[in-house]
Amino acid sequence: MFRTRTILRCQRQLSRAYATAAPPHALVFLEHRQGVIDSGSLSALTAAEQLGGQVSALIIGGKDHVQDVVHTAKKLKGVTSVLHSSSPQYVHPLPETLSPLLESLLSKSSSFTHVVSATSSLAKSVLPRVAAKLDVPAISEVTSLSHDKASNSTTFTRPIYAGNAIATVRAPASIPVKFFTVRSTAFSPAQLQEGAEAEVVAVNPVQVNDPVTEHIKTTIAKSDRPDLGVATRVVSGGRALKNAETFEATLYPLADVLGAAVGASRAAVDAGYADNSLQVGQTGKVVAPELYMALGISGAIQHLAGMKDSKLIVAVNKDPDAPIFQVADVGLVADLFQVVPELVKKLKT
Ligand SMILES: Cc1cc2nc3c(=O)[nH]c(=O)nc-3n(C[C@H](O)[C@H](O)[C@H](O)COP(=O)(O)OP(=O)(O)OC[C@H]3O[C@@H](n4cnc5c(N)ncnc54)[C@H](O)[C@@H]3O)c2cc1C
Incomplete structure (x- = not known):
């Protein structure tokens, strides 16, 4: 820096x-x-x-x-x-x-x-x-x-x-x-x-006659989860989650048990695992929750730009050299598909 x-x-x-x-x-x-x-x-x-x-x-x-x-x-x-x-x-x-x-x-x-x-x-x-x-x-x-x-x-x-x-x-x-x-x-x-x-x-409005653009409709992604932008806990997944079904099946139970919002890397969003609105990073949302969990996310600089001010960063990655470990407070070199279900089980008991 x-x-x-x-x-x-x-x-x-x-x-x-x-x-x-x-x-x-x-x-x-x-x-x-x-x-x-x-x-x-x-x-x-x-x-x-x-x-x-x-x-x-x-x-x-x-x-x-x-x-x-x-x-x-x-x-x-x-x-x-x-x-x-x-x-x-x-x-x-x-x-x-x-x-x-x-x-x-x-x-x-x-x-x-x-x-x-x-x-x-x-x-x-x-x-x-x-x-x-x-x-x-x-x-x-x-x-x-x-x-x-x-x-x-x-x-x-x-x-x-x-x-x-x-x-x-x-x-x-x-x-x-x-x-x-x-x-x-x-x-x-x-x-x-x-x-x-x-x-x-x-204050009197300033009427604009024949504006060059017009509002047609607003489509808001509906979710029962906390809003990513203001959530105190965020569980984020990356390309490692394989596809939309695995992303949901792996991350959502953890997010539910923690009462967390779900986030995603751009690679996960681009591959269609998660909605655009969930992208964290330079070209996505900037978040700074109490807890940020990066699961199967390498930690590219553009991703870090959106989450590195989080208070506690937990990373799970198979690669011990993944850059995410440079900003993580707690890092686990492991397969997320083993770790996450175990964690959910423990948190539930
Ligand atoms: C202009 C620009 C803007 C960008 N903006 C953003 C942005 O806003 N947000 C963003 O995220 N990216 C952004 N990117 C993309 C960024 O550079 C990276 O490509 C992206 O963040 C990579 O996503 P990822 O970490 O999910 O995927 P990868 O880099 O492919 O990493 C996947 C990670 O998963 C690990 N892994 C694989 N299998 C397992 C497993 N079973 N268990 C545990 N770990 C596993 C791997 O070791 C690897 O570290 C931007 C890029 C550019 C050029």
Whole structure:
């Protein structure tokens, strides 16, 4: 692991004039599903609070769900105001319909100094779009930050090269609005705070006529198991599991007895053993559970990028030289088809 240092500079003249020493005021985009705030957005709130200034939460959606989310958001620790906007166009928000609203909120008179979000697929599209319109950079997958009020600069760390290096990136005062997405495993989710009651402000939606994209349908993989992204225990399988039937027959009993979510390597997903949504790694989900079990997974760097921050890593692999053993806290050189059923039996007694 090595560290690199990069200074971001805004090369072109900024069109907007801002007070250089404006106190931090973060606008945090809160995503929710059916009225429940996503855990990643709660982590984004914690990151925003660490800037040491005001934190405004932005909630969009259809009327019914927005009211529920506002009710929760105004009681969250660190939130100083809640902005909400309802429109049929925000029920299934698309980058094309959300960006104009953000742009209008960041108009000349706004006091926002930072725009923050979880690293979600929506935010990864929206934040760079709006940042580009303002001619400022957007920083992704932030794992820590500090804001220096005197110089009005914010310093971030973010993993690069599949997590093999950490870049330290500074956004100086010349960048009037600093956009960043947050790696949720690096910040604990904001909690409800007794007595907290943030100011609530309704914002007019910005109607987009004839948007270039349209929401057709959302297909959500249904599972009775814990959600992989937030589970405290994860049991993951790799190519060694042979096929979808063996994957299920071997891993699911262990996951059931542990109350764990199921994950998979990309090789297992590509071979059709497991659904795409279960992939852990650089191009899959990033998880950091209390317990991560890697069964028949070699430990390629792209897989490690998604799980190496787990608190306790247990690996079972036939090959004593498998790279997974370099990050494992507990390693067993063995055939998983013998070990896993034995383990399930012992855990059940
Ligand atoms: C741009 C890019 C992005 C990528 N993103 C990801 C990603 O997000 N996630 C990801 O996982 N990969 C990703 N990959 C792929 C990655 O490089 C590896 O190919 C992949 O992780 C390998 O999966 P695996 O460990 O299951 O398979 P293998 O590398 O084939 O390893 C199988 C392991 O199982 C062990 N084994 C075999 N039989 C048994 C047995 N009976 N008992 C115990 N152990 C056994 C073997 O010793 C071996 O170590 C990416 C690659 C690229 C190029």
